[in-house]
Amino acid sequence: MADYQAWIIYNGNLSEEKFIELASWIDTVAKSYSITTKLVKNNHLLPTCSDTGPTLVGYSEPELPHFVIFLDKDVLLAKQFESMGIPVYNNANCIETCDNKSLTFQVLAAHGIPMPKTILAPFVFHQHQDYTPFHQAAKALGFPLVLKEAYGSFGMQVYLIHSMGDLLQKINELGNRPFLLQEFIASSKGKDIRLNVVGNEVVASMMRISSTDFRANVSNGGEMLTYDPSEEEIELAIKSSQLVGADFAGVDLLFSEDGSPLVCEINSNAHIKNIFDCTGINVASYIVPHILQKYKEHLK
Template sequence: MSQISCWIIYNGNLPQKKFMDFARWTASAARKKGIKPTIIKNNDLLVSFKKGTPFLAGRLKEERPDFVLFGDKDIFLARQLENQGIPVFNSADSIEICDNKSRMYQTLANHGILFPKTIIAPKVFGELYDDSHYATVIKEIGFPMVVKEAYGSFGMQVHLVQNEVELLALMKILKNTEYVFQEMVVSSYGRDVRINIVGGKAVASMLRYSDTDFRANVSFGGKTEPYTPTREQEELAAACAEAAGTAFAGVDLLFGEDGTPIVCEINSNAHIRSIFDCTGIDVADDMMNHILRTIQS
């Protein structure tokens, strides 16, 4: 029986060490399971077409893998791999849902999942600026208000606005950027819970908190501690992962005023070092176990 092989794809244009760290970490987990991993930059696999037939151009000469662990958001590449019959984790569709916050919240709403009151900003073309709807937004959501750009990770591109002046100034800056207006969950200021879901089950969890920022992200100086989620939190996080179609995800939950968990967002490409440093749990092992069960079933 031949050895199972996989490609681990990361973005070759991102210089931050955390992305290569994820690739190496998951490659190590693969080797422990007897899987042969090959780490590949997304820009070494070019989505190409010839005579109406898709193929991958580039420098790679590796044989077709048994599966791909896709640690990137290059949706077209992920879908091209799927179209060639290669299992991709996470799937292109699930990555696309999680990558665009507008689509993510619309998906959650379609499944009746609780998240803060949200309004998707209308589509704006070119360098035009549109504030015709701001009065409605203020009436529906009020202040303080969180404005989230549709694309962004690690708490970046997330803004807190306290009044009408700040809101209009930010809208003028964002212009045609896709973004959403969202109710600020004051009871969860600077606090959230990250739950890693693998195969529909919670495998690790940590509390994130900040004394200096409304965002609890570690990238913004947030601190972490191990956390035992309630059954309600676990079930909500699992429901989010299922709604988005992810095999594994990092789900961030907020604390409602009465303790009710509220979804902040779903991360299909959650980095796993911080939760390992906090809890000692290697989520990569669970990810590989789940993938093996899936492709061998």
């Protein structure tokens, strides 16, 4: 009989194979460690709050899991598990920080992590009407600059802005969606590296290159190459992952003009199929034993 029971939470609203595949890979490895698992769609569980305490509606199991492997960005659901005393990996604070790029850079900047110069847009409820801050930001960053929506995946909410007119047009299109403005790193145009960090170790890495887009994401047509990271890159990826509280993460690094690394993004639920196709390394085989060991330490 298995010693532990775990739920693997994944996005129930996205039917693409890559989302289900990530959960399936984790599930397969977990079973090899005699963990009884259940794959659960996040939208099949309803966090419920009342004067009797936090509960969940939508499950029919006789008992809740010992711990949860969380492969989604549903922060409120993750927080609900934690408020019920169930450990979550990655934890809710990590998910929240990584999902919001502005929060990510605030955390990293407080610890001197090298990154592109970044300016966070003012918060608005409806629409930006005072454009003075953006003229100041453009002066500080220069053109072209990068505009990133605070929430987004696969490079789909990242835009290269070439002029003040383009910037104001994009700001108007975004309405009240939060975003940040960032220095464009020309030396890393269409090129970055992805390092998968688990605990205190970089377990897999690859370079991504695009000849047609300033973004190197594979989803946008980027090519994958095997890559042997430097000690500086490894240390930066591990430190950045730990600063956001991740047990496992995909850390994306850019190349500055002198070749030194800059943090571009940290993904708390990075997909691992592409890096497996590139390197032959199944990152899930590192994630599961790390979580299991951490849970055992939690019990002490």
